[in-house]
Amino acid sequence: MTKKEYSREDASLSTLLDLDGEIFPMNSGYWTKFEVSRVTPTQQIPHGIRYSLTLHDRNNTRILGFDNAHAFKPKKKKYGARKITWDHKHKMEKVYLYEFESASQLLENFWEAVEKMLK
Numbered sequence: 001m002t003k004k005e006y007s008r009e010d011a012s013l014s015t016l017l018d019l020d021g022e023i024f025p026m027n028s029g030y031w032t033k034f035e036v037s038r039v040t041p042t043q044q045i046p047h048g049i050r051y052s053l054t055l056h057d058r059n060n061t062r063i064l065g066f067d068n069a070h071a072f073k074p075k076k077k078k079y080g081a082r083k084i085t086w087d088h089k090h091k092m093e094k095v096y097l098y099e100f101e102s103a104s105q106l107l108e109n110f111w112e113a114v115e116k117m118l119k
Contacts, residue, residue, distance in 0.1 A: 012104035029058030044086045047100055053110045055117055064117050065090040066098060066110050
């Protein structure tokens with residue numbers, strides 16, 4: 001990673017951490033919530049960021065979420081017997097694998113998914 005790329009990622013990490021506790025009202029009664037904090041890196045959370053980015057409907061039901069708050073075991077065999085990292089996403093009642101790449105990529109993926117859900 002170049003110095004410029006590292007600086008950009010550091011800025012996006014600061015942006016993500018600054019969003020902790022924020023709730024954003026959306027159209028038609030939908031809303032998003034951000035919970036983000038630094039933690040000691042572990043095998044399950046190697047990037048040292050615990051996060052939960054969620055979209056809720058007007059009835060306060062979570063309909064979309066990106067998080068690493070708990071273990072996730074993928075159903076598909078191609079991911080191996082057990083996924084070590086806890087990063088995943090929820091779409092309605094289903095849970096899917098999510099590969100955390102960077103803070104900026106997480107934010108981009110989350111807002112893209114929100115846009116799709118609200119269409």
